[in-house]
Amino acid sequence: MANREPEKYNYTPLADAVMCLEQKVNFYGVVAEYEQPKPTRGRDYLCTMTVIDMSYNSPGLRVLYFAPDVDMMPRVKDLGDVIRFHRVQMKSHADAPQAIGNPKKGSSFVLLRGCEGDDYVPYHKSHSNFTMEASDRNIVGLLRMWASSHPIDTLAGTNKYMKQIKDVNVDSYFDLCCKILFVNDQSAEHSVIIYVWDGTDASPACLNPLEQSENGDPGQDLWSSKELAVPVDVMRGFPALGTVLPLVPFGMPEDDFGPQLPLAGDWVKLRNIGCRVRKGLYEGVTYHGSKIGILSPSAQAVQNCERAYEERLTSEALRLPHWCPKPPQSMLVTGYDHCKLSTLREVLTYPQVTYKFRCMVRVMATWPSDVLDFCVPHDGSAAQPKDHLEQGDFVYVVRLTLEDPTARLHAFLYGQDAVEFFVGYPAANLRRQGDTVGALKRKVDRLLGVSEHGPPNPPWVTCCLKSYYLDKEHPQETRRYRVFGTRFPG
DNA sequence: TTTTGGGG
The missing domain is CATH 2.40.50.140 (Nucleic acid-binding proteins)
Known part of the structure; x- marks a missing residue:
């Protein structure tokens, strides 16, 4: 031989x-x-x-x-x-x-x-x-x-199945030309999630009814800001605008080199993929009919994405969430109107921990979910029977789940900022303030876009956020957010 | 030995 x-x-x-x-x-x-x-x-x-x-x-x-x-x-x-x-x-x-x-x-x-x-x-x-x-x-x-x-170009052209992230929905299979921003390879758990981006904003997703009914306590779990999220230090490398869509590559094989998947930075054409809603967020999924094709950075489709994004970055109007009304309206009133709007991704990744932002968001949920529980006794008085407490002994503590196309985050409405927010309804023992509860509930329902028919559809609102930390020694790890400088009149 | 998938 x-x-x-x-x-x-x-x-x-x-x-x-x-x-x-x-x-x-x-x-x-x-x-x-x-x-x-x-x-x-x-x-x-x-x-x-x-x-x-x-x-x-x-x-x-x-x-x-x-x-x-x-x-x-x-x-x-x-x-x-x-x-x-x-x-x-x-x-x-x-x-x-x-x-x-x-x-x-x-x-x-x-x-x-x-x-x-x-x-x-x-x-x-x-x-x-x-x-x-x-x-x-x-x-x-x-x-x-x-x-x-x-x-080589012509072959990566468009077709009737091609969509942008702004157009994805759960009703049909589609193709997507997008950039891989991050491959989260939890090989030990045999779970890989690919995070893709094309510079456009996904439409607000309706909650998956199946998920809602199987969830005993939707207020907490469904609105987790962590589940599909990427670590903040990874997110720091992401573009400021545009939805980052998680993609679960069901059935895609792995070999000795790891998953046979594109690397972060690559452009790909996802062919015949589906989409579902998890935790109120869109998530791409492959199935047996799906394919992952690589794209050349010089491909027309890639160039189009990059050019459109560059234009978006330089325009105040195009920086706004794609699905918010233009010109923007807001039932919340903020100061600092001269400040440019930040995306929630910019808020989450800002290098300094104490900082102030103005954002265009939707309020997806409150915690507690019941307005009755919005106020709690001040520290030190918790042990007393609530019925004996006076109005001044209470403080608002409400956690809002905020969303924009780039991220979801939790921000607290607390103390004096909350009193200003609710305009005319100081903190109180709400179990003895039926009128206040009714008025607050009406406000919150408007904020959450609650309607008698169909799923909630929260309106876009501007609000001011400030970041702070719980532990001065570990500011990044203990970063939190509060709503401030924002009022909900009427 | 001769599928599978071959764009939907």
Whole structure:
């Protein structure tokens, strides 16, 4: 075996390969589309791509590569890379040619970078021995030169399934062109969440009725600000605007290198994904029909996202949440109207812990949920029977769950700030103040957008927030937020 | 030995 003459391979231009129906062929191509390995309904994994060369530039040749293990799949790093296949079977489907690769039937591949001047050492290959003769280097060099003058773009174009994050809903499957901001890989728990972004704002989600009914205490758990959130130090690297959508990659395989997923910073085309609501927030999900394709940063779709976001950043009007009325209205009145609005992500990631902000938000919930419990006795008087306490002995302690397209956070309405907020209703023993309770309840219902018919739909309101800490030694870890300088007249 | 998926 060792001294056998190396096999001479004949490489077929793609235009000729597509004529070789039912034959096995060898060819080189430039990767124009690549979708990551995913399980099939059968026993194998499947990875798909489109390859092109100077003889077959458009629409290119689809390649389906089946293998029993994800480790045997080509892992294309970037579109524009050069791939070589041996012994792939030419087929036809729906009048279009396609090549079927399968290592069990003798197929093999090598992958090389697509940049001109790069070396001829494959960065990934299906087998440890491979040929790379002068004639191979010649073909690779020619392909690289050709590809450098033929930017890969057209294939990442739009289609009728394409959506932006601002348009996602739970009713249909869709495609998304987006940037991976963070891959939270809890391998020990076999749970991975990918956080994606396209610079637009998701619409306010309606609470999932299933979740509501299965939750005994919606006030606490449903409005957790932590569940789907990312650590603040990670969030600090995120753009200031736009929804970051969690994506649960159900069924996507892992290999020795970890999950076969894109890395933070990559642009991807998520194909045929679904969406659901968890804890009142949208969350993307893959299913067996979904695919994750990589995108080149130079792709038109990527450029469009980045250009639109740049424009958004520089415009006061476009910085506002996409779904809030324009011009903005607010049933809450704040001072500091000259201050620019901050997103909740900016609030959460601000480097200084004591700071003041003005935000455009929706109030999703209060805690306690019952207005009757909004006031508590002052410290030290808690042990006394409440009925004997006077009005001045009480203080407002209410936690608001605030939301905007970028984040959710909890802010406290406390003490004098709360008295100013509720305008005309000082803190009191609310169990002895029926009129006050009724008035407060009406205000809170308006704030929460409670309606007799249908789910609550909180209006957009401006409010001022200040951050503070509980422990001077650990300001970042004990950061809290309070509403201040905000009034709810009427 | 010859699926699976092949855009919905």
